[in-house]
Amino acid sequence: MIKHIETVEQFEEETKNGLALVDFFATWCGPCRMLTPVLEDIDEEKALPCDILKVDVDKLPFIAGKFGVQMIPTLILLKDGKILASTRGYMGKPQLLDFVRKSLD
Numbered sequence: 001m002i003k004h005i006e007t008v009e010q011f012e013e014e015t016k017n018g019l020a021l022v023d024f025f026a027t028w029c030g031p032c033r034m035l036t037p038v039l040e041d042i043d044e045e046k047a048l049p050c051d052i053l054k055v056d057v058d059k060l061p062f063i064a065g066k067f068g069v070q071m072i073p074t075l076i077l078l079k080d081g082k083i084l085a086s087t088r089g090y091m092g093k094p095q096l097l098d099f100v101r102k103s104l105d
Contacts, residue, residue, distance in 0.1 A: 001043065002039060002040065002043050002052045002053070002054060003051065003052070003053050003054070004053075004054050004056075005053055005054065005055045005056075005060065005063070006059075007060075008060065008062055008063060011053070011055065011060070011063050012081075014051065014053055015053070015078050015080075015081045016080065016081050017080055018050070018051070018079070018080070019049060019050035019051070019077070019078070019079050019104075020050055020051045020052075020053050020077075020078045021039075021048065021050050021051070021052050021053070021075060021076075021077050021078075021100060022053045022054075022055055022067075022075065022076045022077075022078060023035065023039060023052065023053065023054045023055070023073060023074075023075055024055050024057050024063075024064055024067070024069045024072055024073060024074040024075070024076070025054060025055070025056060025057065025072055025073050026056060026057050026058050026072055027056065027058070029072050029073065031072075031073055031089060031090040032072055032073045034090050035073050035090050035091075038091075038092060038093050038096060039052055039054075039096075041093060042093060042096065042097065047097060048097065048100050049104075050077070050100070057069060057072055067083070067086075071088045071089070072088075073088070073089065073090060074086060074087070074088045075087050075088075075096070075099070077099075077100060077103050077104075084103050084104070085099070085100075085102075085103035087099055
């Protein structure tokens, strides 16, 4: 299940151990809205070995700032709270799966 992050504390708890793919988005962002069903499909299929988290940059600007997010959507792959890889902009399911898998190699 995709987790919508509501607080800084929740974000820190969810990302401190293991793998997490974090989607930095805003509700008004068209490409962000296009990315949501891609992430939902990947999550439903359990196609990736990581949790999927969504962070609304308007509600939690501190987290976005901490990771230098300047464009949305931005996807950041974290391992134990540390950045493994990041990418910006919309991407389809094959590209997104490829991005994560290559980042884990």
